Amino acid sequence: xxxxxxxxxxxxKQKVSTRIGTAKTKRNLFIASFILPTLLLYLxxxxxxxxxxxxxxxxxxxxGSETYNFIGLANFKEMxxxxxxxxxxxxxxxxxxxxxxxxMMMSMFFAVALTRFHxxxxxxxxxxxxxxNVLSIVVVGVLWRYVYNPNLGFLNSLISLFTEKPFEFAWxxxxxxxxxxxxxxxxxxxxxxxxxxxxxxxxxPSSLFEAADIDGASQWNQFWLITLPLTWExxxxxxxxxxxxxxxxxxxxxxxxxxxxxxxxxxxxMGSYLYxxxxxxxxxxxxxxxxVLILVLSLITTATLQRLMKRDTIELT
Amino acid sequence: MTKRSKFLKAWSLVLLIGMLSLAGCGSNNANNxxxxxxxxxxxxxxxxxxxxxxxxxxxxxxxxxxxxYGDAWWKQVISxxxxxxxxxxxxxxxxxxxxxxxxxxxxxxxxxxFVYIDGAGSNTRQMVTDDQxxxxxxxxxxxxxxxxxxxxDLLIAQPEEYQSGKFHAVPLVFGSWGTFYDKALxxxxxxxxxxxxxxxxxxxxxxxxEDEMSVYIHTGVYPYYINGALLDPAIVAMNNYDTSIIKxxxxxxxxxxKSEPVVKALNQIVEMSxxxxxxxxxxALNHTDSQSQWLQHKAAFIPTGIWVxxxxxxxxxxxFEFGFLPSIGQDNGGKFxxxxxxxxxxxxxxxxxxxxxxxxxxxxxTEKNGKAWAELSKAPSNIKAxxxxxxxxxxxxxAAKYYNSPNTVVxxxxxxxxxxxxxxxxxxxxxxxxxxTPEQWGDRLEEAxxxxxxxxxx
Numbered sequence: 001x002x003x004x005x006x007x008x009x010x011x012x013k014q015k016v017s018t019r020i021g022t023a024k025t026k027r028n029l030f031i032a033s034f035i036l037p038t039l040l041l042y043l044x045x046x047x048x049x050x051x052x053x054x055x056x057x058x059x060x061x062x063x064g065s066e067t068y069n070f071i072g073l074a075n076f077k078e079m080x081x082x083x084x085x086x087x088x089x090x091x092x093x094x095x096x097x098x099x100x101x102x103x104m105m106m107s108m109f110f111a112v113a114l115t116r117f118h119x120x121x122x123x124x125x126x127x128x129x130x131x132x133n134v135l136s137i138v139v140v141g142v143l144w145r146y147v148y149n150p151n152l153g154f155l156n157s158l159i160s161l162f163t164e165k166p167f168e169f170a171w172x173x174x175x176x177x178x179x180x181x182x183x184x185x186x187x188x189x190x191x192x193x194x195x196x197x198x199x200x201x202x203x204x205p206s207s208l209f210e211a212a213d214i215d216g217a218s219q220w221n222q223f224w225l226i227t228l229p230l231t232w233e234x235x236x237x238x239x240x241x242x243x244x245x246x247x248x249x250x251x252x253x254x255x256x257x258x259x260x261x262x263x264x265x266x267x268x269x270m271g272s273y274l275y276x277x278x279x280x281x282x283x284x285x286x287x288x289x290x291x292v293l294i295l296v297l298s299l300i301t302t303a304t305l306q307r308l309m310k311r312d313t314i315e316l317t
Numbered sequence: 318m319t320k321r322s323k324f325l326k327a328w329s330l331v332l333l334i335g336m337l338s339l340a341g342c343g344s345n346n347a348n349n350x351x352x353x354x355x356x357x358x359x360x361x362x363x364x365x366x367x368x369x370x371x372x373x374x375x376x377x378x379x380x381x382x383x384x385x386y387g388d389a390w391w392k393q394v395i396s397x398x399x400x401x402x403x404x405x406x407x408x409x410x411x412x413x414x415x416x417x418x419x420x421x422x423x424x425x426x427x428x429x430x431f432v433y434i435d436g437a438g439s440n441t442r443q444m445v446t447d448d449q450x451x452x453x454x455x456x457x458x459x460x461x462x463x464x465x466x467x468x469x470d471l472l473i474a475q476p477e478e479y480q481s482g483k484f485h486a487v488p489l490v491f492g493s494w495g496t497f498y499d500k501a502l503x504x505x506x507x508x509x510x511x512x513x514x515x516x517x518x519x520x521x522x523x524x525x526x527e528d529e530m531s532v533y534i535h536t537g538v539y540p541y542y543i544n545g546a547l548l549d550p551a552i553v554a555m556n557n558y559d560t561s562i563i564k565x566x567x568x569x570x571x572x573x574x575k576s577e578p579v580v581k582a583l584n585q586i587v588e589m590s591x592x593x594x595x596x597x598x599x600x601a602l603n604h605t606d607s608q609s610q611w612l613q614h615k616a617a618f619i620p621t622g623i624w625v626x627x628x629x630x631x632x633x634x635x636x637f638e639f640g641f642l643p644s645i646g647q648d649n650g651g652k653f654x655x656x657x658x659x660x661x662x663x664x665x666x667x668x669x670x671x672x673x674x675x676x677x678x679x680x681x682x683t684e685k686n687g688k689a690w691a692e693l694s695k696a697p698s699n700i701k702a703x704x705x706x707x708x709x710x711x712x713x714x715x716a717a718k719y720y721n722s723p724n725t726v727v728x729x730x731x732x733x734x735x736x737x738x739x740x741x742x743x744x745x746x747x748x749x750x751x752x753x754t755p756e757q758w759g760d761r762l763e764e765a766x767x768x769x770x771x772x773x774x775x
Contacts, residue, residue, distance in 0.1 A: 065447035150598025173600025281736040
């Protein structure tokens with residue numbers, strides 16, 4: 001009898017373990033069924049083009065020819081002698097720094113105004129500030145080309161009200177036109193960082209502000225000592241987002257507003273110069289090499305920023 | 318819901334997403350179908366150039382860009398050619414984006430047979446460098462058109478030798494750069510259209526003194542305009558109307574950018590800039606901006622091409638009358654220099670039906686089709702033909718008159734690698750703003766040319 005029971009126990013245990021086994025496989029299969037297709041798409045559309053780009057940067061290929069000549073690192077050597085590359089890097093970082101400062105200052109201001117100052121209709125303003133984000137960057141570029149138009153534009157007409165002779169400055173046709181691209185870029189994207197920071201501020205328990213009020217802390221002190229430290233994560237995310245989208249995507253606004261990179265490459269950025277080389281000059285592999293440069297610089301910049309902006313996380317209990 | 322059905326549901330969702338993304342890839346591939354032409358359908362031809370005697374069969378693919386000139390002319394000539402050769406299976410690959418769409422086929426080595434090279438993303442010189450076009454030198458030297466006339470004799474601009482002594486493409490469209498003004502405005506103000514640089518400067522001073530409009534507005538965003546319409550003709554004029562200097566430029570000869578004729582021509586731009594003739598807003602304007610501001614009389618002169626009339630058709634104010642000068646840089650008593658803006662046709666090196674391509678080329682280069690081009694595409698073709706009595710636009714007729722005049726020198730087109738084109742654009746617009754000197758202009762161009770020369774010799 002005893003033996004029988006023992007045998008039965010062993011059998012049930014086995015049953016249970018196989019059931020657990022199948023459950024585990026099923027679970028793994030279930031997870032894999034979601035991960036694999038995504039991974040596959042990621043490999044095909046992101047990893048493969050990236051490595052193909054790096055691979056092509058080692059060749060001398062026009063982009064239209066049937067022959068590829070392996071030239072090793074010659075494209076990168078050529079880059080060292082190319083003055084336009086330096087200009088493009090400079091312009092990219094002018095945009096990065098200008099946008100980070102402009103975005104963060106203005107979006108923090110608006111976010112605080114919309115949450116902490118109990119403005120009437122703040123929900124409405126939140127929508128209004130987000131509208132430019134919904135507009136295609138092409139529309140933004142064309143709109144701002146009208147603002148900057150030297151003879152018929154809004155900006156020069158406005159300035160002309162205060163000058164004797166009509167003011168005719170070519171904002172987009174100057175040596176320093178790259179700065180003229182900052183306002184449209186900031187205007188077009190600020191809604192996103194505002195929303196991010198608003199969400200951050202709203203997640204701060206109101207008891208903290210109330211306590212500060214009772215202790216007699218001014219609004220300014222509350223901002224410095226409560227709002228800023230507690231929205232640090234959101235600010236970090238915003239800054240990284242701005243940096244990455246600028247280094248990889250400023251090509252669009254440059255091309256739409258100043259076409260081939262402005263007067264004498266005044267607004268050329270790495271992305272637009274890549275495009276010119278790959279698709280206009282018949283130097284596809286040189287373009288790929290510029291792509292590699294963008295990749296490397298983006299990695300270095302984001303890694304540095306992550307380091308610089310590292311703070312101990314503040315736990316709210 | 319049972320676990321099983323949950324699992325199935327999740328899987329079908331994944332499959333659906335997968336299929337959707339695959340469908341996306343599929344439609345991409347559909348744009349670049351494998352060529353259906355089979356080498357086995359070899360056409361039967363004779364050596365006789367007269368197409369009436371040729372019996373063409375097999376597949377024949379024509380690639381043509383559709384832009385400002387439209388596609389009416391292409392549709393017409395292709396249908397006529399089809400009637401002549403009913404057994405030929407003609408495939409048209411056409412559109413505004415055709416250059417990009419066909420690019421993979423050229424790279425893979427299965428190009429169309431015949432190509433019209435025009436529009437964004439096309440560059441004849443680059444195609445020759447990439448060894449994509451057939452060397453037709455010997456054939457073209459003897460080739461006769463459908464009427465039995467020698468094709469080379471009928472061309473206004475001769476084929477460019479992208480490689481010394483070799484023809485790869487034949488110019489089909491002869492657009493022309495030039496300096497434009499409003500005849501009606503000039504009549505009203507009592508201004509005389511200039512005939513040389515001296516009279517241009519004199520008139521410029523007058524216009525400047527009246528302070529109603531700028532003297533000269535240009536497309537600073539695309540300095541091709543000022544280079545093609547002002548600088549290049551001036552270079553030829555300063556070289557005593559000897560057009561060989563353009564050939565020297567095209568062959569990337571060392572020192573040509575610092576030669577006397579070039580420097581003299583650059584100094585004309587400097588003079589215009591120093592006199593304040595050049596509209597200050599120009600560096601920021603694209604072609605539609607500058608052209609519409611010129612149409613609104615914000616400036617008296619503009620460098621552009623004779624396509625401006627059809628390009629701006631919707632914005633032309635009432636009473637506006639297009640006036641055209643091929644060049645303004647010539648000395649007093651000198652000739653006009655016409656600088657063409659040419660689009661070419663060519664046969665692919667890997668054409669599967671080269672005989673049909675040659676016959677088609679012979680078919681389109683007739684006087685009749687030249688006139689048809691002027692009427693249907695509203696621009697002069699490169700085929701010598703009398704346009705009087707045709708429906709061609711007035712500006713096209715006026716331009717054609719200049720080309721046929723003994724007082725006009727037709728210059729070859731400047732065809733340099735795109736990279737050098739851009740370097741020159743940048744340098745010229747910097748010159749118009751007084752940011753660099755003609756010497757620095759020359760230094761920059763010499764340096765850029767040396768780089769390309771070194772690469773081409775490799």
